[in-house]
Amino acid sequence: MRFCSSCGAPVRIQRPPGDDRDRHVCTVCGTVHYHNPKLVVGALCTWEDRILLCRRAIDPRAGFWTVPAGYLEFGETAEEGAVREAWEEARARIEIEGLLAVYSVPRIGQVQLLYRARLLAPEVAPGPESLEVRLLPWSEIPWDELAFTTVRWLLERALALRDHPGPLVTVFNPVPSPPRTEA
Ligand code: ZN
Secondary structure (H helix, E strand, C coil): CCECCCCCCEEEEECCCCCCCCEEEECCCCCEECCCCEEEEEEEEEECCEEEEEEECCCCCCCCEECCEEECCCCCCHHHHHHHHHHHHHCCCEEEEEEEEEEEEHHHCEEEEEEEEEECCCCCCCCCCEEEEEEEEHHHCCHHHECCHHHHHHHHHHHHCCCCCCCCCCCCCCCCCCCCCCC
């Protein structure tokens, strides 16, 4: 960040009083601009004993396989975000079963919330960010062509827990989020 998003003046890196690390601080209005990790939400989606994988059309890791996942948007719950990503990347209609894993990736400033989900129908198709999407049996998972380490971890965990009944972590959303209005 070079300029303040509140007033447009240059920012400089300094340590605010009482803080324990350096921040971007506006030289004019004094706003401290915190840089916090982002939430990534996604789902390991199954149809019977097949796994939904998408081959990425975009960098990073274009051409490699992943599960539908992406940044959570303001105004949606993590589960809604995972459902949305499955539709955007694979035209898949899914129902969330439970939280399968939480991975922190501090190097790139991400916390990933990854769910297990059930496809409501086997019809899938690539969205704009996918070259192709497939429903693969466990024996055909392209372990050497996965896009990210967390996808490997997720698949390994899902495989180890595939006969585990019911939700793996209780998902609790006390306040239903309002429907999103498209801009
Ligand atoms: Zn400012």
